[in-house]
Amino acid sequence: METRKPIDVLAVEVIEELKKLNYAYNTVCGFRASFGRICTFASNKGEQYFSENLGKEYLKERYNCTIDYYLEPFPKNAKEAIRAIRLLGDYQLHGIIVRRIVKRKGYVKPPQFQDILTAYEHECKNNEYSIRGMRTRLQRLFFFVDYLSLRKVMDVDEITPVIISDYVLYISPKHEKSMASILTTLRVFLRFIYLNRYTDKDLSLSVPKQNKYYYPPVPSTWEPDEVKRILDAIDRGSPTGKRDYAILLLVAKLGIRVGDIKALKLSDLLWTSKSITITQEKTKVATTYPILHDVGWAIIDYLQNARPECETPYLFVRMNAPFEAFGKNANLHSLISKYIRLAGISVPPGKRQGLHSLRHSLASTLLEQGASLSLISEILGHVDSKSTSMYLHTDLNGLKGCALDPEEVLSNG
Numbered sequence: 001m002e003t004r005k006p007i008d009v010l011a012v013e014v015i016e017e018l019k020k021l022n023y024a025y026n027t028v029c030g031f032r033a034s035f036g037r038i039c040t041f042a043s044n045k046g047e048q049y050f051s052e053n054l055g056k057e058y059l060k061e062r063y064n065c066t067i068d069y070y071l072e073p074f075p076k077n078a079k080e081a082i083r084a085i086r087l088l089g090d091y092q093l094h095g096i097i098v099r100r101i102v103k104r105k106g107y108v109k110p111p112q113f114q115d116i117l118t119a120y121e122h123e124c125k126n127n128e129y130s131i132r133g134m135r136t137r138l139q140r141l142f143f144f145v146d147y148l149s150l151r152k153v154m155d156v157d158e159i160t161p162v163i164i165s166d167y168v169l170y171i172s173p174k175h176e177k178s179m180a181s182i183l184t185t186l187r188v189f190l191r192f193i194y195l196n197r198y199t200d201k202d203l204s205l206s207v208p209k210q211n212k213y214y215y216p217p218v219p220s221t222w223e224p225d226e227v228k229r230i231l232d233a234i235d236r237g238s239p240t241g242k243r244d245y246a247i248l249l250l251v252a253k254l255g256i257r258v259g260d261i262k263a264l265k266l267s268d269l270l271w272t273s274k275s276i277t278i279t280q281e282k283t284k285v286a287t288t289y290p291i292l293h294d295v296g297w298a299i300i301d302y303l304q305n306a307r308p309e310c311e312t313p314y315l316f317v318r319m320n321a322p323f324e325a326f327g328k329n330a331n332l333h334s335l336i337s338k339y340i341r342l343a344g345i346s347v348p349p350g351k352r353q354g355l356h357s358l359r360h361s362l363a364s365t366l367l368e369q370g371a372s373l374s375l376i377s378e379i380l381g382h383v384d385s386k387s388t389s390m391y392l393h394t395d396l397n398g399l400k401g402c403a404l405d406p407e408e409v410l411s412n413g
Contacts, residue, residue: 002234005092007050011035014091021097022308022321034084037062050092097322107142110114112154116198117145123192130281131328132259140185143171156199159190161206167324168208170403180210191319220352221361226345227252233342241308241317244335247316248297251358254289257282258355264315269299 005013018028041058043049045062059065063078087097109117118142124134143240153159164186172179191204222230235241241287249254250256257283266276274296276289291299310317314325326332333354340353347353 003155006041006048007054007088009040010050010092012087012236014087014097016085017091017097018321022323023189024321030080031084034080035088037081038084038088044264050088052089059085107138110145110149113148113156114147116193117141118154119196120189120192135192136181137185137188140182141189143175143182143266144186145188147171156193156202159199159201159203161203164190164203164206165208183207183210220357222345222357224361224365226343227341227358227361229345230336230339233339236301239308242298242302242306243316244339246295247332248336248355248358249295249298251355253292255297255362256289257359258332261316262314262328262330262332263381265313266315267313269315312317317406339385 005132011032015028015032018031021225023305038050039149040060042048042054045054045057047054059081061077063081065078065082091097115137121134121138126135129137131251144167147170148163151163151166153163154397167186168183172180175182185208187204190207191202193199194202194204221384230362231245231252234245234248236245247261250261251258254276256278257275257280263281264276264278268276270277271291274291276291278289279286306319308319308323310315310323312324317323317325331354336358337353340347
């Protein structure tokens with residue numbers, strides 16, 4: 001239950017909490033100034049205590065914006081005031097400072113399909129889909145739901161094979177690369193509403209099979225000397241550099257996925273056996289990686305000389321207060337792009353340069369060194385070696401060996 005305190009007392013307590021969380025001196029000073037302005041505003045209004053309404057009134061009068069700042073344009077100088085209001089409100093309500101990740105307003109389900117979509121979400125959860133996998137399935141399904149709304153469909157019984165066919169024709173030019181997945185999602189959903197008796201028709205049988213397949217592009221890779229230049233560009237004398245170096249080595253040398261690196265816990269490091277044991281986020285398969293010499297020393301350097309003191313069990317944390325693990329949706333793209341730029345490597349237009357490209361590079365290098373697809377698949381954590389076969393396209397020497405001599409072919413013809 002909310003405990004009301006005089007707003008000046010509340011502001012002092014929040015400042016002390018910011019200091020405990022190791023916020024930078026200038027940041028604390030900035031919030032102290034913001035709180036001072038809010039306290040003056042409250043005094044002029046004859047208000048002794050902070051409230052959400054007071055905060056909204058302050059923002060409206062001083063900056064002409066509301067607390068729902070992510071839904072509307074707002075003056076740049078209002079950002080600090082909004083955050084100050086949120087700090088006061090959160091601390092008064094919870095007694096802690098909450099790190100806020102602001103997102104756009106979520107998908108609004110059409111009223112006529114709200115119950116069915118909610119039930120399908122529960123079905124996905126019961127099937128233990130990953131959070132990312134479930135989100136992707138629902139996003140694909142929302143394409144279809146929005147199309148039904150455009151066609152003025154008010155009930156699932158009004159869905160016909162013709163509407164399904166029209167939908168496929170409508171969406172295929174826009175989503176050529178992902179049509180197979182979109183059709184599968186649609187088929188599963190239509191089977192769900194049939195099996196759960198939302199309709200008497202099994203419309204999943206009306207979803208066409210894809211007769212045009214999308215072949216993924218050749219994976220983006222880096223030459224071994226480019227990988228070395230990227231790693232050498234890191235300032236390993238700074239705390240951030242020590243962390244980033246350890247992260248990039250885990251990808252470049254062991255091929256660990258970004259999601260698994262973010263989820264690494266201190267307890268996953270088994271120093272006596274020089275190994276890392278995790279359950280992969282994507283495949284749910286338990287995997288053990290060796291702690292190579294350079295990887296091990298990079299992690300030790302980070303732990304002893306860079307990692308902030310914090311209570312989180314996760315290995316890698318943000319270097320700015322509050323010190324905590326990376327968010328679920330952080331892909332760390334800026335981390336590698338920063339060092340590609342510092343290394344002076346020219347990136348061709350269209351080339352992907354995320355952390356995943358280091359996994360691709362490791363696979364390509366192993367293939368060139370003669371490693372089997374099954375071994376590479378095991379190292380990269382692929383459940384199906386078909387996922388690994390795409391790296392055959394990057395083995396130029398191997399492909400040259402497959403080339404035929406036209407004259408020899410003609411002479412034997």
